[in-house]
Amino acid sequence: MYAPHTESDIRAMLGDVGVSSLDELLRVPDAIALKEPLAVPPGLPEMELQRTIGAYAAKNDATKYTSFLGAGAYRHYIPPVVPAIAMRGEFLTAYTPYQAEVSQGYLQAIYEWQSYICVLTGLELANASVYDGATALAEAAIMAVNATGRRAILVSPAVHPNYRAVLQTYARGLDLTIDELRTDVAGGTTAFDALEAQLADERYAAVVAQSPNFFGCIDVPGAAARAAIEKTGTVLIGVVAEAMSLGVLSPPGEWGAHIAAGEGQSFGNPVAYGGPYVGFIAANKEHMRRIPGRLVGRTVDGAGKLAYTLTLQAREQHIRREKATSNICTNQAHCALCATVYLAAVGASGLRRCATLNVERAHALAERVTRVPGFSRRFAAPVFNELAIQVPEGSTAKSVLAALQERQILGGVDLGRWYPELAGSILMTATEVTTDAEIETLATALGSIAKEPHVVRA
Amino acid sequence: MSAPELETELRNRFEPGANEPLIFELGHPGRANAYFPNGRAVEEFLPASALRAELPLPDNSELEVVRHYTRLSQRNFSIDTGFYPLGSCTMKYNPRVNDAMANLPGFRDLHPFAPDELAQGALGVMYDLERYLASIFGMAQFSLNPAAGAHAELAALLIAKAYFTKRGEGAKRTTVIVPDTAHGTNPASAAMVGYKVVSLRSDARGRVSVDDVKAVAGDDTAVCMMTNPNTLGLFEDHIIEIAEAVHAAGGLMYYDGANANALMGNARPGDMGFDLMHLNTHKTFSIPHGGGGAGHGPVGVAAHLVEYLPTPVVVKEGERYALEFDRPLGIGPMRSFWSNFAHAVRALTYIRANGGDGLAKVSQLAVLNANYVRVKVREFLETPYDEICRHEFVASAQELKRETGVRALDIAKALLDHGFHAPTMYFPLLVPECLMIEPTETESKETLDAFVAALRAIVEQAKSDPESVLAAPVTTVVGRVDETRAARNPDLRWSPAGSSR
Numbered sequence: 001m002y003a004p005h006t007e008s009d010i011r012a013m014l015g016d017v018g019v020s021s022l023d024e025l026l027r028v029p030d031a032i033a034l035k036e037p038l039a040v041p042p043g044l045p046e047m048e049l050q051r052t053i054g055a056y057a058a059k060n061d062a063t064k065y066t067s068f069l070g071a072g073a074y075r076h077y078i079p080p081v082v083p084a085i086a087m088r089g090e091f092l093t094a095y096t097p098y099q100a101e102v103s104q105g106y107l108q109a110i111y112e113w114q115s116y117i118c119v120l121t122g123l124e125l126a127n128a129s130v131y132d133g134a135t136a137l138a139e140a141a142i143m144a145v146n147a148t149g150r151r152a153i154l155v156s157p158a159v160h161p162n163y164r165a166v167l168q169t170y171a172r173g174l175d176l177t178i179d180e181l182r183t184d185v186a187g188g189t190t191a192f193d194a195l196e197a198q199l200a201d202e203r204y205a206a207v208v209a210q211s212p213n214f215f216g217c218i219d220v221p222g223a224a225a226r227a228a229i230e231k232t233g234t235v236l237i238g239v240v241a242e243a244m245s246l247g248v249l250s251p252p253g254e255w256g257a258h259i260a261a262g263e264g265q266s267f268g269n270p271v272a273y274g275g276p277y278v279g280f281i282a283a284n285k286e287h288m289r290r291i292p293g294r295l296v297g298r299t300v301d302g303a304g305k306l307a308y309t310l311t312l313q314a315r316e317q318h319i320r321r322e323k324a325t326s327n328i329c330t331n332q333a334h335c336a337l338c339a340t341v342y343l344a345a346v347g348a349s350g351l352r353r354c355a356t357l358n359v360e361r362a363h364a365l366a367e368r369v370t371r372v373p374g375f376s377r378r379f380a381a382p383v384f385n386e387l388a389i390q391v392p393e394g395s396t397a398k399s400v401l402a403a404l405q406e407r408q409i410l411g412g413v414d415l416g417r418w419y420p421e422l423a424g425s426i427l428m429t430a431t432e433v434t435t436d437a438e439i440e441t442l443a444t445a446l447g448s449i450a451k452e453p454h455v456v457r458a
Numbered sequence: 459m460s461a462p463e464l465e466t467e468l469r470n471r472f473e474p475g476a477n478e479p480l481i482f483e484l485g486h487p488g489r490a491n492a493y494f495p496n497g498r499a500v501e502e503f504l505p506a507s508a509l510r511a512e513l514p515l516p517d518n519s520e521l522e523v524v525r526h527y528t529r530l531s532q533r534n535f536s537i538d539t540g541f542y543p544l545g546s547c548t549m550k551y552n553p554r555v556n557d558a559m560a561n562l563p564g565f566r567d568l569h570p571f572a573p574d575e576l577a578q579g580a581l582g583v584m585y586d587l588e589r590y591l592a593s594i595f596g597m598a599q600f601s602l603n604p605a606a607g608a609h610a611e612l613a614a615l616l617i618a619k620a621y622f623t624k625r626g627e628g629a630k631r632t633t634v635i636v637p638d639t640a641h642g643t644n645p646a647s648a649a650m651v652g653y654k655v656v657s658l659r660s661d662a663r664g665r666v667s668v669d670d671v672k673a674v675a676g677d678d679t680a681v682c683m684m685t686n687p688n689t690l691g692l693f694e695d696h697i698i699e700i701a702e703a704v705h706a707a708g709g710l711m712y713y714d715g716a717n718a719n720a721l722m723g724n725a726r727p728g729d730m731g732f733d734l735m736h737l738n739t740h741k742t743f744s745i746p747h748g749g750g751g752a753g754h755g756p757v758g759v760a761a762h763l764v765e766y767l768p769t770p771v772v773v774k775e776g777e778r779y780a781l782e783f784d785r786p787l788g789i790g791p792m793r794s795f796w797s798n799f800a801h802a803v804r805a806l807t808y809i810r811a812n813g814g815d816g817l818a819k820v821s822q823l824a825v826l827n828a829n830y831v832r833v834k835v836r837e838f839l840e841t842p843y844d845e846i847c848r849h850e851f852v853a854s855a856q857e858l859k860r861e862t863g864v865r866a867l868d869i870a871k872a873l874l875d876h877g878f879h880a881p882t883m884y885f886p887l888l889v890p891e892c893l894m895i896e897p898t899e900t901e902s903k904e905t906l907d908a909f910v911a912a913l914r915a916i917v918e919q920a921k922s923d924p925e926s927v928l929a930a931p932v933t934t935v936v937g938r939v940d941e942t943r944a945a946r947n948p949d950l951r952w953s954p955a956g957s958s959r
Binding site: 001002003004005009010012013014016017018019022025026028029031032033034035037038039040041042043044046049050052053054055056057058059060061062063065067069071072073075077079081083084085087088089090091092093094095096097099100101102103104105106108109110111112114115116118119120122124125126128129131132133134135160162163165166168169170172173174175218246247248249250251254263270271272273274275276277278288294295296297298299300301302303305306307308309311312313314318320322323324326327328329330331332333334335337340341343344345346347348349350351352353354355356357359360363382405410413432 | 477478480481482485487488489491493494495496497498499500503504505507508509510511513514515516517518520523524526527528529530531532533534535536537538539542544547549550551552553555557558559560561562563564565566567568569570571572573576577578579580582583589590593594605606607608609611612615616619620641642643645646647648649650651652655693695697698720722723724725726729730744746747748749750751752753754768789790791792793794795796797798799800801803806807809810811812813814815816817818819820821822823825826827829830832833834846848870871874879880885899900901902903931934935936937938939940941943944945948949950951952953954
């Protein structure tokens with residue numbers, strides 16, 4: 001209980017209100033009066049509460065395993081300065097900065113976030129954030145539909161399967177058509193050469209591509225595909241599921257994207273079993289009035305002093321109601337703040353260093369694992385921090401992962417879960433926190449697993 | 459540093475209320491921290507064509523970063539620094555134990571693709587929270603998948619759409635009934651599933667009239683979206699008749715849970731006839747608002763809609779929990795991963811701290827606080843619906859404006875000078891010059907008395923010296939900002955020198 005009322009407070013306040021009891025204040029028609037007490041156990045003193053909730057945390061054994069999991073959620077080093085700043089009550093317990101005069105701190109931090117995202121994606125403007133990477137893609141698709149008046153979206157099958165599924169959920173609401181690029185994923189990258197023919201009838205509002213793609217491969221459209229996109233007035237949405245890659249890789253704005261939609265979790269936010277994370281949307285200026293969610297702008301106060309405020313609110317639900325660009329109401333301000341403090345702390349040189357370490361670690365992982373007989377790279381394309389590993393003939397990704405799990409190793413994600421033709425491939429991830437010793441542990445385990453008859457059928 | 463630069467630097471540092479420079483104006487290339495080991499060059503691994511041309515961002519010392527963001531934090535109002543009477547936002551105290559629990563390594567470091575058998579604790583958190591919410595609100599089942607309240611509204615409307623499509627009524631049921639007291643997200647969410655909005659005007663008592671609902675409900679009705687208590691803080695006492703009318707027309711009843719802090723242990727949406735609902739656990743269940751997010755928006759459904767819930771769903775087989783993805787009628791996933799999980803931990807912690815009886819007391823005291831402020835405020839401001847309210851109430855500055863020219867906005871700005879956050883203003887739309895006040899249960903009588911005294915002083919000041927109220931705020935780091943200029947000449951980012959991007 002966190003209410004401060006004493007019994008005498010309650011009596012005095014009831015007297016001032018002119019009622020005799022709390023029950024009298026909350027009278028409801030008999031037909032809906034609560035029939036039985038809530039099925040919630042009695043309240044706990046804080047000491048016991050910590051034990052009770054701590055017992056749940058203790059049952060998540062995965063946190064004690066050696067892990068090569070990634071696939072849209074990444075373990076990165078979080079400098080302690082990030083939570084130290086972000087957990088300050090002035091940030092943590094603030095409301096949305098609608099009252100600009102008493103919210104300059106948060107507004108400026110969001111303006112800085114928007115600026116960071118613009119520079120990192122190579123695009124002209126960015127919003128104050130959206131829920132996560134998948135919803136960023138869905139909202140970006142809606143922007144493209146509104147920009148073009150077309151109601152179909154063409155998506156690369158190498159875009160994160162969860163993002164594509166969320167896009168499908170949103171598309172059912174708006175009766176949009178989602179088509180997949182007419183290619184296979186055998187090469188590990190999108191076959192953009194089919195694009196020109198598919199775009200010819202100018203049916204598609206947007207083409208969606210992700211780089212690094214879900215298989216970890218750098219995957220951007222070439223000159224011909226970009227020309228077809230421009231010629232047909234199609235919007236290119238560039239998805240970034242691993243923001244750390246922006247530290248070294250050519251960003252969406254450089255490879256022709258008009259809108260970037262991505263996930264910023266990697267900047268200072270823990271994996272936390274899937275959330276909260278922080279989606280970002282960046283775009284060229286032509287899309288300014290179609291971008292969903294909050295935007296912070298710089299202006300002046302009555303005395304001409306520099307000031308920040310939420311702006312272009314005529315796009316938003318609380319003003320426009322059913323004519324709004326989106327129903328989105330919150331942003332992920334606190335996660336965006338963590339990302340902003342992270343980016344400020346590591347700086348350009350730290351970000352480049354960290355991103356490079358990811359590349360180096362993934363290559364060390366690839367080099368060591370492919371020295372284990374039977375294991376090979378599934379795709380040849382260059383990768384950032386994750387890669388598909390082909391398991392030995394006669395085994396499956398599933399059986400190998402299960403055998404690794406018995407050795408307290410989470411070897412990665414079974415690509416067969418989404419791509420039946422890739423049931424022999426594991427998506428393995430290495431970041432700057434992955435050590436040589438962990439890679440060695442994994443390789444040694446793979447070596448012994450490859451000899452086990454119940455994993456590999458002879 | 460040149461003389462003008464030095465002057466700027468000194469002014470920035472020492473002038474009270476001076477602007478804080480942008481982080482981009484503070485750093486210098488090469489002023490790096492040693493967070494990461496040095497290693498090889500990226501060009502050894504990747505072709506030059508894959509690499510970015512430039513990364514024009516600053517390098518800062520950690521102390522510089524700490525001071526910068528600490529100074530920004532000091533230019534910010536928060537629950538920890540003062541009282542926030544924001545109607546429909548439920549700005550209650552955010553207990554620190556919630557954060558401590560969410561940050562336990564067993565939760566914080568758990569990867570969403572961890573196998574179910576190694577994530578039993580996390581799945582247990584989700585499963586138990588869903589069951590507690592179902593009991594508190596009388597729903598058959600909740601899903602924690604949506605990321606925020608508006609996102610859960612969207613999920614609920616997608617559930618309704620899928621339900622009607624399955625019944626072969628998808629093509630004809632395309633309207634939603636929304637009262638004029640509804641939150642702006644309701645019509646915006648309706649638009650995102652292609653539904654048309656039929657707006658209902660509140661009656662003289664500030665409620666939705668049963669006759670009005672009967673007049674508009676028909677075989678085109680998909681959903682009637684209501685909140686109870688409504689945004690005037692009034693209990694919709696004819697809710698059962700309204701639900702019967704909507705159900706008779708074949709529609710579904712949707713409960714907007716933004717005002718759920720008035721209801722716990724008192725009445726349940728499920729018992730009122732609602733088929734679908736959402737919660738904002740960042741309101742009712744004390745999760746920090748974080749400056750506008752991340753939120754957390756469970757969506758709840760009655761028994762006939764369970765199979766349409768978003769995926770994945772947490773299931774329990776024997777003593778084992780699992781994520782179930784194969785749900786043929788489910789609307790699909792709403793987001794990248796399963797839930798804003800850290801917030802689920804906070805909500806569960808809060809529920810277990812209070813217990814069932816404690817939650818009932820929370821709602822009782824929230825209603826007591828609102829009524830206490832209401833009877834004090836009506837001594838000097840109009841309260842258009844003058845009766846017992848629930849967790850919030852509305853006052854109007856219309857008469858004061860006529861008399862003095864001082865508007866609701868000006869009162870709100872003047873409150874900032876008294877150290878209080880402004881109430882919600884100009885909402886709901888049906889009340890002119892509206893101030894919507896929700897004190898929450900965690901504020902003491904002394905704080906409420908101080909707030910009422912400040913509001914009274916502002917109203918008196920409006921009568922004796924209206925100009926001084928129009929000039930407020932004067933104690934904040936900036937005065938009223940020029941929003942017109944912000945919208946006309948959008949300046950939405952810093953740009954590196956010599957770069958177009």
